[in-house]
Amino acid sequence: MSFFAGDSRLYAPLFGDADLAALLSDEASVARMVQTEAALARVQTQLGLIPAGAAEAISALEENFAPDLDALAAGVAHDGLPVIALLGQLRQQLGPEAAPWLHWGATTQDILDTALVLGLREALEVLEGRLLGVVRALAALADRHRHTVMAGRTHSQQALPTTFGLKVAGWLAPLLRWHERLTQLRPRLLVVQFGGAAGTLASLGTAGLEVQAALARELGLGVPLLPWHTGRDTLAELAGWLSGCSGSLAKMSQDIILLTQTEVGEVRESADTSRGGSSTMPQKSNPVISELVVAAARSCAGLLSGMHHALIQEHERATHGWQLEWLSLPPMLALCGSSLRHSLDLARNLVVDAARMEANVQASGGLMLAETLSFALSGPLGRARAGQLVKAAVQTAVKEGRPLVAVLREMSAAELQSEGQSLNWDNFTEANTLGTSEEMIDRVLEAAARVNGAT
Structure with a gap:
């Protein structure tokens, strides 16, 4: 069996989810990291923070970058995170002119968390x-x-x-x-994560919050009160x-x-x-x-x-x-x-x-009608006496295997007559007791x- 049954070929039909697995796969997660980096570059060039040519090259990675997942896995084993190795592969494809502007002002967690939110x-x-x-x-x-x-x-x-x-x-x-x-x-x-190394956006000077808001708009996400x-x-x-x-x-x-x-x-x-x-x-x-x-x-x-x-x-x-x-x-x-x-x-x-x-x-022999019958008898006989009668009738009905309504009708007849009262016993059915x-x-x-x- 796999470590998680949902990933097992045998047990996936029981506890796995093919649709969600595709959305949250390694390939899809890496693609969303690249999407975040590309969106960041686009908004930064719009704000005049990085060269337009660099942003174009970085943005193109969404379409033309194919990650080496085995190398990324080795990077994760080395660094504990995939972003460092991913940036290495992206910069290698970008070349010396655009590469320095990739990931400008961001931190690893900004990319991972924003990519996670996009997947969620x-x-x-x-x-x-x-x-x-x-x-x-x-x-x-x-x-x-x-x-x-x-x-x-x-x-x-x-x-x-x-x-x-x-x-x-x-x-x-x-x-x-x-x-x-x-x-x-x-x-x-569904809010963007963009706070820089320690959540202050210090590397972007006074433009930090403007970049954060622009990145959120670019990705269709909200803006948090603070980096989270x-x-x-x-x-x-x-x-x-x-x-x-x-x-x-x-x-x-x-x-x-x-x-x-x-x-x-x-x-x-x-x-x-x-x-x-x-x-x-x-x-x-x-x-x-x-x-x-x-x-x-x-x-x-x-x-x-x-x-x-x-x-x-x-x-x-x-x-x-x-x-x-x-x-x-x-x-x-x-x-x-x-x-x-x-x-x-x-x-x-x-x-x-x-x-x-x-x-x-x-x-059940009408035993489920006990509460209803108790309330019905409370009017003419009082609540205490009605409760006593119904309780006694339940015991008799169970002991003798008779319908509760029939037993209670017999037991209460004399008292109801002395009070000049009567009940329509035919109305006491389960279908009439549905509130x-x-x-x-x-x-x-x-x-x-x-x-x-x-x-």
Whole structure:
């Protein structure tokens, strides 16, 4: 197995992400470093800081430079960073006239961090697209099953009736908040890094901030309050988003795992019953996709601590926090990407067994109506007495295997008659005990429609 399962040829379909891997590959990362150097040269010649001919030659590197990755790897082993070796290769191609103006006023971390941000901008587009796909699929599923009655469960026990549509809306609502958070964090994250050796831009004299702003405009990035060489909170915020979004997706998957249990049998991951098969038990169809989403979320949660540790950095340039980010953030991106991809599969292909849901509801013998009956009897008999009656009726119903409504109707008949009261016992069904489920589903679906309509 590879050091990271997402890079393994065998396990990449489970935890890897081909789209994000291409965006964040060594080749793509080097190209973005060159893009940053070229953009810096262009804005500096516009501001009269370097010769126009040098800027033209440096800018042309975006199209005509082919890095020697093996030599870069040797440089990384020697220097701990790729930029020094990269600058050597770039200067060799530029020649003596343009080479001295390459990287003018910048520091290694300026180039690496800005290139990282450019890559993250593309990666977030991929993640957002998948997130919106999951939102659309879940919205359709919630609407389709808004009237599908099932057992609501608390502490893994049947509690009150609900609908599968409301359960799906419960999966969907957090994803709308994660989309909102993504929109909010983008302006904080997608900012240029340009501060020079110690964050003062001293090498550029009074032109430093002007170059910083021009470089940001050239690359379509924002301008930070200060260079963020050791202020890594926005990357930690992104990591929190990746972990949190993965966790909300895993909540859905955890529910699906429980609903697929043989004794429950209310959903299947797919109509393809051969998926998730066993080598020795042909009757099995394991919820393997949901398992992957849960595992990815738990892994993301563990990696998040590394990104938080990376916040602890020394003075103006740190010693090890950077490297912690390299070890933590890329796999988090892959894991979140794979979680979104698998969750879209689940949301689109989930098979719902409404008949089994109804059978499981009826198997409770009306016990899920206990709270509703208690409230209904509170009016004519008072809350305390109603509670006593319902509790006693539950015990009798369980002991005798009879429907709760029938038992309670018998037990309360004399007292209701003495109070001159009556109840329409036929109204006490699970389908009539769904509260404001419809309205809540509508609210979530309206919010989902606004999110998709705004993108």
